[in-house]
Amino acid sequence: MEISSLAERLALRYDAPSGRRVIAGKDVLLHCHHYNARLQRTVESADLVDGKRLIVGAAECVFAEHIDRALRAEDSVAARWAVAERLYAHLGFGRLDLSRVAEGVVTATASHFVEGWFAGLGRPERMVCSFAEGYAQGAVYAVTGEPVHVREVECMAQGAPMCRFAVERGRSEPVAPNAKRPLVFRPRERGDWLRSPAIDEQAILDALVAMPVEGGPDGLIPAFGVYLACMPADFYNRVCIGFLAEMRRVGRGATAERLLAAEAEYCALNTYRGLMSSPEWDGLVTPMLRGPDDPLFATMTFCNALGFGQWHIAGLEPGQWMLVESVNGYEALGALQYLGSTSTPHCHGHKGAAAGIFALIYGSGPLTERFGTFHAVEEACIACGDPVCRFRVERIG
Ligand SMILES: [Zn+2]
Ligand SMILES: [Zn+2]
CATH class of the missing domain: 3.30.1380.20 (Trafficking protein particle complex subunit 3)
Structure with missing residues (x-):
């Protein structure tokens, strides 16, 4: 071929x-x-x-x-x-x-x-x-x-x-179809969102989208000090929804939520640290940085190029707390498609990632010591019928 x-x-x-x-x-x-x-x-x-x-x-x-x-x-x-x-x-x-x-x-x-x-x-x-x-x-x-x-x-x-x-061969169990409900959803287009005048978001997005992210001869994608993969959102949604459902069935729902958030926090700390020490960041972002919070705004823009959906910073007390609004996160939209709706906020990965990014920008010491230093809650969630998912990240203690 x-x-x-x-x-x-x-x-x-x-x-x-x-x-x-x-x-x-x-x-x-x-x-x-x-x-x-x-x-x-x-x-x-x-x-x-x-x-x-x-x-x-x-x-x-x-x-x-x-x-x-x-x-x-x-x-x-x-x-x-x-x-x-x-x-x-x-x-x-x-x-x-x-x-x-x-x-x-x-x-x-x-x-x-x-x-x-x-x-x-x-x-x-x-x-x-x-x-x-x-x-x-x-x-x-x-x-x-x-x-x-x-x-x-x-x-x-x-x-x-x-x-x-x-x-x-000889399997009798059929292959399940990837059945989802049709989604009628309009993401919020405007909000009281903070931006940094120093960070050219469009330039960062354009550069990241133009970057070839595909497997080489060995099918691996080394970038930013990690191996990346382009995973269908459906896979994460099916795995996480299934895991939460089964853990809740045996009375361990809260544990499952904590585990899913913790894996995302760990990943955010590692991936974004790799990203911030990469030649791509040096070439593209470092010349834009003016104020102490600019790395946060630049990192958020990177997030928005990765396919998770659109995030915005809706409030910030540097080093202490921030509010993040996600207008179309894949976890929330996946819950609407696979479950219809949820009774409690559903975006545990998103929540952990927000805490990890904040700890990376404003924390100190090795990453192992930053893990768990910020607490995150999802105050509103599209999967529960709210117009946006809103995450509050706060320093512990
Ligand atoms: Zn193997
Ligand atoms: Zn949500």
Whole structure:
């Protein structure tokens, strides 16, 4: 299959008013290997729920649909497999070899999730590539229409030279459709939002959107000192909604909310620190910085280029507290689409990220000491029917 035709299908479309990044018809957002591996570990290590099933099921369901959207009616079978492999690498998940599915074998020689594990979670007791299993199940379904199970039998995270997966046929359970309610929602366009005259938001957005963020030959995206991946918002929403529901069912809802916020806070501290020490930041942002709060305004603009939605600072006492309003965050819109509405604020990742960013800009000492130094609450949430999600971040003590 011609490379150019594939590249055109997978080209990024950035919708400036909404702050959404769209690839092959799906909203994707940039997250780092720390967040993805830690989120997986959190979900899979809660003893009372079947977290592995959640990760595999979400990946299967979301990518069966995503790959299907990247296919064309005229594609040959070989082209269909090529699209499935290329999408995986393009989004930054690594290299997956689907050429031997008919023999019952899938292999992977590079993995975003394995890198995430190596980077901070130590040598795992079990194989870690649940996401790749789910993706491969979704790929086989999108290409051939057959539901299969794909199980990892050897993993690089445990020292194997490559990850190997067995394809098991004869599965009776169907592949679930990625069913969502139609969304009728108009984000608020104006508010009492603060801006810094020194920070040229448009210049930062333009530069970040023009930056090629796609997997290289190994399917990985090294940038800002982390590996990035373009993950469909649907995947995070299905995993987090499923995790919250199952944890609530066993009486651990508050724990699940805290865990989801903590992973996002940890990720924000690490990713934005990497970002602020990158050549891209030096070249683009450093010349703009005038006042002590300008790094905060610049960081918020970076956030708005990553695909999470549009954030605005609605109040600020430097170093003490801030109010952030999110007019269309993916967690809230995902809750409306998958659940209809929620009775309590739903955007735990967003909340943790706001606390992490504030601690990075105004905290002191190593990141490990800044973690948990600011408290964040979501005071209003679109998922509960409010016009915006509003987060209050405050120094503890
Ligand atoms: Zn593996
Ligand atoms: Zn919310």
